[in-house]
Amino acid sequence: MxxxxxxxxxxxxxxxxxxxxxxxxxxxxxxxxxxxxxxxxxxxxxxxxxxxxxxxxxxxxxxxxxxxxDVLIFSYPTKIFMQIGKDMLSGELWPHLWMTLTETAVGFLLGTLVGTLLAILIWWSPFLSKVLDPYMVVFNSMPKVALGPIFIVLFGGGFTAIVMTTLSITVIITTLVVNSAFHEVDPNLVKVVRTFGGSRRDVFRSVIFPASFPAIVSTLKVNVGMAWVGVIVGEFLVAKVGLGYLIIYGFQVFNFTLVLASLVLIALAATGMYQFVVYIERKLIRER
Known part of the structure; x- marks a missing residue:
């Protein structure tokens, strides 16, 4: 030293x-x-x-x-990648992969946007924050799979029901994280704006949102995993197309190579999506 x-x-x-x-x-x-x-x-x-x-x-x-x-259950890498290559060449894989990616992207973007707007609304109204706080805690602790049948009845067994299942996970997580970031901003900075006659809107625009921006961007990384969980759970319940459907189908016909191939594709797609979010985060923070 x-x-x-x-x-x-x-x-x-x-x-x-x-x-x-x-x-x-x-x-x-x-x-x-x-x-x-x-x-x-x-x-x-x-x-x-x-x-x-x-x-x-x-x-x-x-x-x-x-x-x-036991290769029947665990298979092995070359067999798994041969399964992926065969399904890609035959064209059978692309509709499933495209559907899951679309559902995940929509759930991810909507969940982040709606959750952030809800956090802003809660911060803006202290009364609303006190009223909704216990409900958010209870909803966050509730197993979201239990809501799947309700979404199926309301929206049918398709794209909308799966996206709604995803939103039930991503929205509440985003709201809690972003709202927490809003309340952790240095109160002295808020006092400075108030001293110069700034309104609540000025406080949010000049202090709260800029100070919470890194936390908001970091929430994107959390939502990548949450969106994939929501989509796969939704596809387990209702889908007739998608990687989640392939996993269920593989279990039903005892084709565990197909199951593992689907899991590998999910891991690769989720990793790529996460790295893309990290790249966007670096670009946005560098520009700021």
Whole structure:
């Protein structure tokens, strides 16, 4: 630690004797070194992650080939990817994949939007916040699968019922997280705006929303997982097309390779969606 402090002190002393243009070049060099170190750490992390994944797949493949595991239930990677490739080439997979992706995207976007608007409404009205607080807690603790039959009766066994099942999960989570972020904003910042005669709208526009923006964007990442849970649960209950339907169908005909292939596709699609949200988050926060 002392060595690190001495090095930092020496660097600071060195930079103090430089001309402005030399200091700017020196700072640029330090920044580039820092970026290279971050990239190196990311490469190490990525390499470790891929090594763990490939090792797991290799062990799984060997265990399946040598019948160390029951291949009827657990299958093995090459068989699973052959199943995916066969279904893609035949065209049987695309309607199921497209339907699940569409349902997830709609549930994700609507859940985030409606939940954020509801959180704003609750923050805006302290009376409404006190009235709705116990109901939100109870609704959040309720198993959403139990609401599936109600949505089926109301909206029929199709796209709308599945999206509504997804919204029952994503909306309440978004509302609770965003509303909590609104109330965690530094009250001193609110007092400053109030002191200069700002209205409640001014407080929200100038302080509450900007300060809560990172939490709102982070909620998107939470909603990715929640949206997939809602869609798959909904497809378990009512769907005749979709990856959730393929999982149920695979269980019914004892084709566990199809079940695992569907799970692999869900994992890949969810990971891609999550990484896209992370990319958007970085872009938005960098612009701010």
């Amino acid at each position: 002392n060595a690190h402090m001495n090095k930092a002190g020496a660097s600071a002393e060195y930079s103090g004797h430089l001309r402005p243009e030399e200091k700017q070049a020196w700072l640029k060099m330090i920044h580039q070194q820092h970026r290279r170190q971050l990239k190196k750490k990311r490469r190490i992390v990525l390499t470790t992650q891929m090594s763990i994944l490939l090792t797991f797949l290799l062990i799984w493949e060997i265990a399946g080939r040598f019948k160390w595991i």
